Amino acid sequence: MSGRVAGLAALLVVLVLTCGLSIVLGARDVSWHTLWSAFTAYDDHDTAQRVLREMRIPRTLLGLVVGAALGVAGSLLQGLTRNPLADPGIMGINAGAALAVVSGVMLLGVGSGPASVWLAFLGAAAATAAVYGIASLGRDGATPVKLALAGAALTAGMSAVTTGIVMTHIEALNALRFWQVGSLAGRYLPVFWQVVWFIAGALVVSLVAGRLLNGLALGEDVARGLGMRVGLVRAVLFATVALLCGAATAACGPIVFVGLVVPHVARMLCGPDYRWIVPYSMVIAPVLLLAADVIGRLALGRGELQVGVVLGVLGAPVFVGLVRYRGVAEL
Amino acid sequence: MRTLLALAALVLVAACGSSEGGADKAAVKEGRWSYVSGNGETVKVDHTPVRIIAHSDEAAALMSYGIKPVGIFGNEKPAENRNLKDHDLDGIAVLGTAWGEVDVEKAAALNPDLIVTDWWPAEKAYGGFENGVKAKSKKLADLAPVIGGSQGKSLVETIAYYEGLAASLGADVAQGADEKEAFEAAVARFRKATAAKPGLTVMAMSPADDMLYVGNPPYSPELMDFGKWGLKVLAPKSPDPSFPYWENLSWEKADSYQPDLVLMDDRAWEQSQKIAAKQPTWKSIRAVAAGAVVPWPAYWIHTYASYAEQLDELAAAIENARADIGS
Amino acid sequence: MTSYAVLRRRLRARAAGVTAALAALVLALFVVTLSVGSYRVPLDDVVVSVLHLGENPAVDFVVNGLRMPTALAAVFAGLALGLAGTIFQQLLGNPLASPDFVGVSEGAGLAAVAGLTVFHVSGAPISLLAFGGAMTSAALIYLLAWKDGITGYRFILIGIGVSAFFVALTGWVVARSEDWEARSAMTWLTGSVGQAGHGEIRALVVTVLLAIPAAVVLRRQLGVLALGDDAARALGARLELARLVLLGLAILLVAVATAAVGPVMFVALVAGPIAARLLGPAPGLLAAGLAGAVVMLTADLIAQHLLPASLPTGVVTGAVGAPYLVWLLATSNRKS
Numbered sequence: 001m002s003g004r005v006a007g008l009a010a011l012l013v014v015l016v017l018t019c020g021l022s023i024v025l026g027a028r029d030v031s032w033h034t035l036w037s038a039f040t041a042y043d044d045h046d047t048a049q050r051v052l053r054e055m056r057i058p059r060t061l062l063g064l065v066v067g068a069a070l071g072v073a074g075s076l077l078q079g080l081t082r083n084p085l086a087d088p089g090i091m092g093i094n095a096g097a098a099l100a101v102v103s104g105v106m107l108l109g110v111g112s113g114p115a116s117v118w119l120a121f122l123g124a125a126a127a128t129a130a131v132y133g134i135a136s137l138g139r140d141g142a143t144p145v146k147l148a149l150a151g152a153a154l155t156a157g158m159s160a161v162t163t164g165i166v167m168t169h170i171e172a173l174n175a176l177r178f179w180q181v182g183s184l185a186g187r188y189l190p191v192f193w194q195v196v197w198f199i200a201g202a203l204v205v206s207l208v209a210g211r212l213l214n215g216l217a218l219g220e221d222v223a224r225g226l227g228m229r230v231g232l233v234r235a236v237l238f239a240t241v242a243l244l245c246g247a248a249t250a251a252c253g254p255i256v257f258v259g260l261v262v263p264h265v266a267r268m269l270c271g272p273d274y275r276w277i278v279p280y281s282m283v284i285a286p287v288l289l290l291a292a293d294v295i296g297r298l299a300l301g302r303g304e305l306q307v308g309v310v311l312g313v314l315g316a317p318v319f320v321g322l323v324r325y326r327g328v329a330e331l
Numbered sequence: 332m333r334t335l336l337a338l339a340a341l342v343l344v345a346a347c348g349s350s351e352g353g354a355d356k357a358a359v360k361e362g363r364w365s366y367v368s369g370n371g372e373t374v375k376v377d378h379t380p381v382r383i384i385a386h387s388d389e390a391a392a393l394m395s396y397g398i399k400p401v402g403i404f405g406n407e408k409p410a411e412n413r414n415l416k417d418h419d420l421d422g423i424a425v426l427g428t429a430w431g432e433v434d435v436e437k438a439a440a441l442n443p444d445l446i447v448t449d450w451w452p453a454e455k456a457y458g459g460f461e462n463g464v465k466a467k468s469k470k471l472a473d474l475a476p477v478i479g480g481s482q483g484k485s486l487v488e489t490i491a492y493y494e495g496l497a498a499s500l501g502a503d504v505a506q507g508a509d510e511k512e513a514f515e516a517a518v519a520r521f522r523k524a525t526a527a528k529p530g531l532t533v534m535a536m537s538p539a540d541d542m543l544y545v546g547n548p549p550y551s552p553e554l555m556d557f558g559k560w561g562l563k564v565l566a567p568k569s570p571d572p573s574f575p576y577w578e579n580l581s582w583e584k585a586d587s588y589q590p591d592l593v594l595m596d597d598r599a600w601e602q603s604q605k606i607a608a609k610q611p612t613w614k615s616i617r618a619v620a621a622g623a624v625v626p627w628p629a630y631w632i633h634t635y636a637s638y639a640e641q642l643d644e645l646a647a648a649i650e651n652a653r654a655d656i657g658s
Numbered sequence: 659m660t661s662y663a664v665l666r667r668r669l670r671a672r673a674a675g676v677t678a679a680l681a682a683l684v685l686a687l688f689v690v691t692l693s694v695g696s697y698r699v700p701l702d703d704v705v706v707s708v709l710h711l712g713e714n715p716a717v718d719f720v721v722n723g724l725r726m727p728t729a730l731a732a733v734f735a736g737l738a739l740g741l742a743g744t745i746f747q748q749l750l751g752n753p754l755a756s757p758d759f760v761g762v763s764e765g766a767g768l769a770a771v772a773g774l775t776v777f778h779v780s781g782a783p784i785s786l787l788a789f790g791g792a793m794t795s796a797a798l799i800y801l802l803a804w805k806d807g808i809t810g811y812r813f814i815l816i817g818i819g820v821s822a823f824f825v826a827l828t829g830w831v832v833a834r835s836e837d838w839e840a841r842s843a844m845t846w847l848t849g850s851v852g853q854a855g856h857g858e859i860r861a862l863v864v865t866v867l868l869a870i871p872a873a874v875v876l877r878r879q880l881g882v883l884a885l886g887d888d889a890a891r892a893l894g895a896r897l898e899l900a901r902l903v904l905l906g907l908a909i910l911l912v913a914v915a916t917a918a919v920g921p922v923m924f925v926a927l928v929a930g931p932i933a934a935r936l937l938g939p940a941p942g943l944l945a946a947g948l949a950g951a952v953v954m955l956t957a958d959l960i961a962q963h964l965l966p967a968s969l970p971t972g973v974v975t976g977a978v979g980a981p982y983l984v985w986l987l988a989t990s991n992r993k994s
Contacts, residue, residue: 047586047615055583064419085815137988145811149754150987152818156923162847162975168967181829186540186582188611200455231988256822291992303541303579305833320802320819323812436697439720467852470724646884 004270005150011269021292022060023052026297062306063290065192066184066248067258069199071285073244074259075266075277080237081132081214084264084326088124089244089256090319091151095158096127098179099248102162106169114194115227120248121198122138128242151198159254181253181308184293191251197249202240205280209237210275215292217274255308257315258285264322336639339384360483366499369481369492376476376530378443379501384426384438386470386556387412389493391631393479394418394505396497401441404459406430414633433468444595446477449489453550453575459632486552487561490635507635514635516652517642518560524649525561532563534588535613535627537577537596544577545583546596546627551576553628553638562649566589586615589657592648593618594627618656669938673945674700676936680948683735687955692721694963699987730852732954732971734866735919736929738911740950741866741873741943743926744933747910748877748940749901750813753986756927757792757912763926764824768914770958772831779858785865790893791915796909804818804870849922851958858918865914870908870947876904877943922972924979925953931986 024030030048034151058250065201065282070088077086088094101116110119134150135142162179211235223230248255292314296305319326365375370609372628385393387405389589391414394400402425424441427433448458454611457477458463460469480492525531535554548554554564565588567578580587593616595601607613614620625648628641692704697720700706705714707721743756757763769791773784795860799820803813828847845853854862881899899907929950932942957974965974 026583028583047612049581049610050615050800090818106788116841134984144816146757146987149817150673150984152759153980153983155984156976160923160976161850163931164965164969164977167969181826188609252946253877259974299830300834303833305830309826309829309833312822313830316819316826318821320816322803322820323815324805434696435724436695436720439716439724441696442712442716465856467728473719473723482923 004276007269008276008279008283011280011287015232015283015287016296018287019060019064022063022294023056025294026056038319041302045160053272054188058192059184059293060290061186061189061196062187062192062251063184063293064286065199066195066252066255067286067289068256068282069244069248070255070289071262071266071281072203072278073241073248073282074261074285075242075263075274076206076209076213076237076241077259078263079274079277080234080241081142081144081147082144082217083144083147084322085148085260085319087257087260088241089249089258090148090155090255091128091131092154092158092259093127093131093151093242094182094249094254094256096130096164097121097124098254099162099247100126100159101122101250102165102179103136106165117195117198117247117250119246121243123243124246124249125239125242127154127158128238128245131213132171132238132296178253178306180247180253181306182313183252183304183308184252184289185304185306187251195247197236197253198243202243202247205236206241206244207282209233210273210278211241211250213274213278214239217272253291253306253308253313257311257319258289260322261318266319360480364499366478366496368478369483370452370455370490374445374476374478376444378444379499380475382441382443382444383447383500384441384443384475385446386448386479388631388633389449389458390423391415391418392490393447393500393502394496395510395634395636396502396507397498398500399423400447401443402426402438404428404438405434405484408410409652410528414637418570420540427459427468431464431468433471435468435470435474437473443475446471446475447479448477449479450481452483454483455473472652473639482552484549484552485568486556486632486638489552490638492634493633508658510634510636511638514642517639517646521557522560522563523647528649528652530563531592531649531652532565532569532590532657533557533592533594534565534590535594535596535629537629538610538613540605540606543580543582543610544596545580545588545614546577546594546629547577549575551628551630553632557645570611582610582612585610585612589617589658591618591623592616592652593624594645595624596629597626598629598631599624606613621653621656623652623656669677669757672943674936677779677945677948680936680945682932684736684948684951685957687952687959688733689792690958691955692725694959695720695725695735710814725849727854727859728852728857728958729955730863731859731918732851732958733951734859734862735851735854735915735922735955736925736951737870737947738862738866738915738950739922739926739946739954740910740929740933742908742915742930743950744930744941745873745877745904745942746926749905749908752811752814754814754927755982756930757796757819757908758921758923759983760799760814760928761819761821761824762796762799762817762909762912763823763916763921766792766797766913767921768824768828768831770917770920771828774846775831775834780855782861784858785861785914785917787979789908789910791824792909792913792916795824796905802836802975814962817823836918837925845970846920848970848976849959850970851918851919851954852923852962852971853920854918856912860917862914865910869911870944870973873904873907873943874898880928920970920972922957923976924951924953924983925957925975928953928979928982929945 024032028048028051030052034048035052039051042053043049060151061215073088074086076166077088077091078084095152097120100119104110104116114318130148132142135146151281159180166179210226215226216233221231262281262285265284266277270276270280292310293307295306296310299305362376364379365373367373383398383400384398384402387403389410390403400423402407402424406429407413408428409425410421424437426438451461452463457479460472465635480489482489494504494507503618519521534641535551536545537546542621546554547570548564548566558564567588570578618624625645630639632641670948685908689701692708693701699717699721707714707717707871728782732808746757748753754822757832765789768780769787771786773779799813799817802818805812930941930946933946934947937945959972961971961974
């Protein structure tokens, strides 16, 4: 127990350091001293301080909440589906949210601002239901293989429609790359405030849900035997996942692999207890997302690489490794 | 199998013949026509061209001398193009409303005998045939010879080029004397304004979501003109080597340059203002904070009349500008 | 015995009939592609123009100069993908094991984009690069999925992972390239038959015309239907070699098609099953290829003419192919 607390504390230190890097590294060189004075003696006219306070810190905050949302969504999904390959990106949930936002904004003319979060939530929920429903057909239920395949199929289809919609709206073209792979760039405080309460609420629910997930992990019958209302619990938790993914996607576009990788790292560090996996994921995921974002800022030398691309390059090998070494395909 | 072979044979016959076709030979009129294009090459047609397809801004230049094209293509809808706003577009086919896209099939139906579009020396390409334009759109050049003035070292030269081109196409350019006079007057006022503010510095900027683009004077004919007429247009330190029109400046470094007056790309003026206002560092440019931002007529002017109008506005802005904002 | 022979002959006649019908449909769609557009050319004028029976410069330019490259690219890329997809599916014994789903196309796409933007080459070198990319990707998937043999689902899941990896790397390469407009890059990444350059089309046409007879002959030699790994081991070296050559041919076909039209999703996946529906299980490769061409031509006609704005072909194949894939999953689950 105390080992897990210490581990969490150590991860928090890593997270703080990552945030520090995310705040300090970028196109403009800033010193730690500037960072210090940005808080102790903020000078509105000092551009370096402004860059820190109004660009890097909001971006880092956004990375924090979006990362936490995706990591926790991944761990909830893996617990709910008892499936090591469950990931909001791979299962097509983020692509569904993106499609809903793009359709709402461009076809119906609704959904900018907070409404886009609700749209994204609906899209995420619909995609979750669709993928899970398709994968559940047949006697053996929603196996990891079928979930991944159904997710890949739906992702391909929904991304094609998203691309089609955006390409027919020339003025929205600037946004196209953003809706194809996620990015933290150019979105400042307003976007953060749009999603933070949704995500915070869903995170609280998730933290409380650890014991329920442990129950579900024992199998449906056992959980029912323990007096759990399995159907209700599942419905609430799936809705939480949809809210987390919807809010994250509304803010940053579809981001894959965070939700896949992070719960596995958490499980390696803290064991199979969801009461710990969820908070561990909540801390590890922003570290991964922010680190990938910093790499993206520095990788090109000119301009930026979207964090979604960096995560694809980093995350795909992990996915392959999981399939190969965790014997997933035999499940 | 036999059906497939038959199909393959048909398709092969087709493939062999597909490189032919091309320029349409309309009935020969009068004698040969030739004119030197902005890239230095002489364009020859066996008659004086009458069925012209032009890029919208260049089309406006020709129309101001009474030469009406049969088709136009542009980067926006004709209604959004300010060069075209005073012209009657009846009977002119619109072949493209976005950069890089031309409906060549529609163009072919027009039987054009000349394509008029600016030559961009930095890209070594005519407008509409640059890198990144769809291969299919570029086949416009197969329909008729392409000609156009160079977006080179002076906008006055570009405008004069189209005056000359229109004359060679049979227009009476003497009608434009009044507009030319107004232009000369505007230049005189501009020179006077800059002479009165010898220390005033300006920079040309174009805000976008991911970058602040800073205009590089040697690649902008109007900025070169302004320089010649006494305005100190500062050059960015490290323009993009492969696209030297601009330096790509991260928004985090928006305060790198501090001119007294910002000329902001006016091609999508309202959009640009919105985009810039979202950026926390836009106002770290002191001229922006002081409200010293005026439109930069970027790359679109093609007539004496519109140049005169823009120069007058700029002269007024310079007369009112403070030379002590930047550094 | 005689009744068996009669049945066989009947099946053969049916196969030949269906294949001929597919070929006729391809030809018809090909002619329609040459005929429709903002400059409408009547069908008979199309035939006159293509066969050089008469002279009408404007029509010749539109039909032969503008539309022919698109139509050729659609027919031959469709043939190539249909063949390749079916070879993959039959050799690996899994309807999901198509090269566009498991990352072979994405490997080819990465190499082709790198060739276009980093090395600034075009034409045959692009096709060659794409072949290298597709081979690398296929080898990578094979090695990573190998564990005392190749089981279908591990192969496919690893393929999905490899595919995501190559897609991300392609995004990286596109972001690095400065002279590419976002829009044209996106068109390329979605796959579009209208973008093919002359050199790439020539490489595609020549490769497909050479590969089809070779593939059909090899496939006949193999005879047996879907080959599991155990079956392959029992088959002896000569057939194993034929199997490898056939896979290599399929990868080559994917590469030349991707180099010409970009990664158009799902054509390779659906062509074989469509042919199977018409012909019964294990359809001929030729029929599958023709089915691929039908899908590609139809998708391009829809993308270019039936939608409010002209879109990349891959948008249509992606939007239509995904539900099919879902249906495939749903029904194959029920059986298992």
